[in-house]
Amino acid sequence: MTTTLITGANKSLGLETARRLIDAGHTVYAGMRDAANGDAARGLGAHVVELDVLDQASVDAALGTLPALDVLINNAGILGTSYGVDDLTPEAMQGVLETNVVGIVRVTQAALPLLQASHQPVIVNVASGVGWPRSLSTEGSDEFAVPVIPYAASKAAVIALTVQYAKNLPSFRVNVSDPGYTATDFNGHGGHQTVTEGTDATVALALVGADGPTGEFHNRFGRIAY
Numbered sequence: 001m002t003t004t005l006i007t008g009a010n011k012s013l014g015l016e017t018a019r020r021l022i023d024a025g026h027t028v029y030a031g032m033r034d035a036a037n038g039d040a041a042r043g044l045g046a047h048v049v050e051l052d053v054l055d056q057a058s059v060d061a062a063l064g065t066l067p068a069l070d071v072l073i074n075n076a077g078i079l080g081t082s083y084g085v086d087d088l089t090p091e092a093m094q095g096v097l098e099t100n101v102v103g104i105v106r107v108t109q110a111a112l113p114l115l116q117a118s119h120q121p122v123i124v125n126v127a128s129g130v131g132w133p134r135s136l137s138t139e140g141s142d143e144f145a146v147p148v149i150p151y152a153a154s155k156a157a158v159i160a161l162t163v164q165y166a167k168n169l170p171s172f173r174v175n176v177s178d179p180g181y182t183a184t185d186f187n188g189h190g191g192h193q194t195v196t197e198g199t200d201a202t203v204a205l206a207l208v209g210a211d212g213p214t215g216e217f218h219n220r221f222g223r224i225a226y
Contacts, residue, residue: 001025001026001027002025002026002027002070002071003026003027003029003066003067003068003069003070003071004021004026004027004028004029004069004070004071004072004073004206005028005029005031005049005062005063005066005069005071005072005073005111006018006021006028006029006030006031006073006075007031007032007051007053007073007074007075007076007103007107008031008032008053008075008076008077009028009030009031009032009041009046009075010030010032010034010037010038010040010041011037011040012195013075013126013179013195013198013199013202014030014032014073014075014076015030015040015041015044015195016195016196016198016199017073017075017199017202017203017206018030018041018044018046019044020196020199020203021071021203021206021207022044022045022046024203024207026071026206027047028044028045028046028047029046029047029048029049029062029065029066030046030047030048030049031049031050031051031062031076032048032049032050032051033050033051033052034050035048035049035050049062049065049066050062051107053076053099053103053104053106053107054098054099054103054106056106056110059106059107059110060110063110063111063114066114068114068117068118069111069114069115069117069118069121070115070118070119070120070121070122071121071122071123071124071206072107072108072111072115072122072123072124073123073124073126073202073206074103074104074107074108074123074124074125074126074158075126075202076099076103077099077100077103077126077154078095078096078099078100078151079096079148079151080092080095080096080148080150080151081095082096082148082149082150083147083148084147084148084149085147085149088149088150092150093149093150093153095150096150096151096153096154097150097153097154097157099154100151100154100155100157100158101154101157101158101161104125104158104161105161108123108165115172120173120209120210121169121171121172121173122172122173122174122205122206122208123162123165123169123172123173123174123175124175124176124177124202124205124206125158125161125162125174125175125176125177126158126176126177126179126202127155127158127159127162127176127177127178127217128143128151128152128155128178128179129141129142129143129178129180129219130143130146130148130151130152130155131151131152131153131154131155131156131157131158131159132155132156132159132178132217132224133156136152142180158176159176159217162174162175162176162215162217163215166214166215167215170214172214173205173208173209173210173212173213173214174214174215175205175208175213175214175215175216175217175218176216176217176218177201177202177205177217177218177219178201178217178218178219178224179198179199179201179202179219180197180198180201180219180220197220198220200220201218201219201220204218205218
């Protein structure tokens, strides 16, 4: 049985990822800041664990409840409070980077001992096309019209750290996904994709075998060339 931990799994993309991986036969641990918000995940058959990516003690305690770990999905993330240059402050930037980037490192580092004991360790980091300069600079793309700076910068960092983790962990499969413009709370449910479509890449990368790709960036249509 494959054991999987998903951060930010109480709703939207994280919850749908949990549903799909449970359907695929995984034992899923649904990480979230407040276990009281875990009824939907429990209803799917997931094991709810309280996990705040900003709190080392919380992360350590959550990992300590897992009997094993084969797949880590770093899904938790925030949009932040800054939407352009006029409202951008160092504090706004720091808050997003702490959750979206440092949070991934905090969880991943704590999970490494369990993952290293797995016969087929997999890490999937959820980023965004908003962190990909080619998409941000291509007129007509979903990402081009997005003015946010902290979120875009954080997701660019997630893509880069994924490549570096993959090089440092050659026996792992470490990849990064772009959900695409999906209807979630982030965009007031204005995205043109369903949450199922938005989890296609993450789920596919969570299911890769030992001979699968590593260090790659994928959306629901496949690999995005660097």
